[in-house]
Amino acid sequence: MKVLLSTYSCFPCQTSEPGNAWRTINEALKEHEVWAVICDNHHYRELTEPWLAQNPLPNFHPIFFELPPPLSWLAPPAATNALHYHLWQGRLRRQVRDLHAKIKFDLVHHVTYGRYWSPSGLRELNLPFIWGPVGAAETPPRAFVSALPLRYRLSEVARDGARNFCERSTALRATAAAATIAIGVTRETCAALKRLGARRVEQMPQMALTEKDLAQFAALPAPPPGPLRAICVGRHVHWKGFYLAIRAFAQFAKNNSAAELWIVNDGPFRGELEKTAANSGVAARVKFLGTLPKYADVLEKLGQSHVLLHPALHEGFGNVCLEAMAAGRPVACLDIGGPASQITPETGFAAPATNPAEAVAALAGFLEKIDRDRALLATMSAAARAHVQKNFTMRQINETMRNFYAQAVAQHVR
Secondary structure: OEEEEEEOOOOOOOOHHHHHHHHHHHHHOOOOEEEEEEEOOOOHHHHHHHHHHHOOOOOEEEEEEOOOOOHHHOOOOHHHHHHHHHHHHHHHHHHHHHHHHHHOOOEEEEEEOOEOOOOOOOOOOOOOEEEEEEEOOOOOOHHHHHOOOHHHHHHHHHHHHHHHHHHOOHHHHHHHHHOOEEEEOOHHHHHHHHHHOOOOEEEOOOOOEOHHHHHHHHOOOOOOOOOOEEEEEOOOOHHHOHHHHHHHHHHHHOOOOOOEEEEEEOOOOHHHHHHHHHHOOOHHHEEEEEOOOOHHHHHHHHHOOOEEEOOOOOOOOOHHHHHHHHOOOOEEEEOOHHHHHHOOOOOEEEEOOOOHHHHHHHHHHHHHHHHHOHHHHHHHHHHHHHHHHHHOEHHHHHHHHHHHHHHHHHHOOO
16 A cells, blocks of 8 residues: 655654654555655754665655744744644645645554644545554643642643643544544553544554564573662653652662662753652662663663663653563553553552552562562563563564554545
8 A cells, every 4th residue: 555654753763752653664664655754853854864875665755844934943842842743733734635646645644743632634634544553641640740849740730731722622633533543552542532532442552672672682681680770761851750769769778788770861850860869868879870872781781780660650651661571671660651551460560659658668669579589580570571572562563553554444434
């Protein structure tokens, strides 16, 4: 088929939204001719075109376009990026109408951004339309928000306000109505898609691993002997919940003087994390490793650790959780959102998202449990690898999406 993808955020990489889009392109290319419309305001063209010159992809047609001046200056930070994305999707409507008139697409698929509360510019083509996987319907319990510093509480209020406003927009409801199949990442997002009026809603992961990825993670050693080492990997933003990880580690570390917590990456919340470590009495044992130069360096640190702590307040999926399990590292998270949808009791631990104190105590108890029982840690490590290989491979996701494509074409009523 001739397939058109909306991939605002996309370039050849392994992680986050751009990596999800790149995987989708490569899997679709196995059977279809693919056009992907990509934003041209985030250096995606200069990251993609040299790569394609060295690694040609037959039947792949990247289309880079940008908003006209003066709107094109709208970019990160988050507030202007959200406005830029909304305007870009509006302009995409005209762009794809012209493309369709020339190419005659068989199916359209919205890939990124993968959030349910933004309308897609593909909605008016009257073609079989796959929307997703999308997420971001996850909302942290009020007790967690109220414990944040004021500026971050206001950020959560703004996020909730933006989602509530967009849910009432005719453009978003038109996107839901146009979707032949709407795909949610979590149970929370599936419920939101149904509430918006999507006719058919399915749940599937936002990300999966290729055979090459699996081999890369399988090459990492089993959790090493010695003092327990927990790790957090991700941008230092408040909603990743790393401050809860530090507090849980501090409780656990009271009875384990040699344990460490490593925190990889950087971001605007780092100062608050350092303050939390100092106030919790574990500043010397919480190692802020910063942004590592290569992805291989992140894997090396993961291979030297025992468990991933990722108690995110609202995470649509959480690619790092999947990667940690593929590396044989159990994941400790809250029982909400994307991370909780990935793990099982055999491969990780989901702390009750009742209030911060109870969640922190539960996470600390889990660290104590696997530190005391290294045989259990080894069993969970093996189970985590097997869980990913059974349920989160690109081969399986591609088979599911292949079926969705065929069903969307069969179901579509012009």
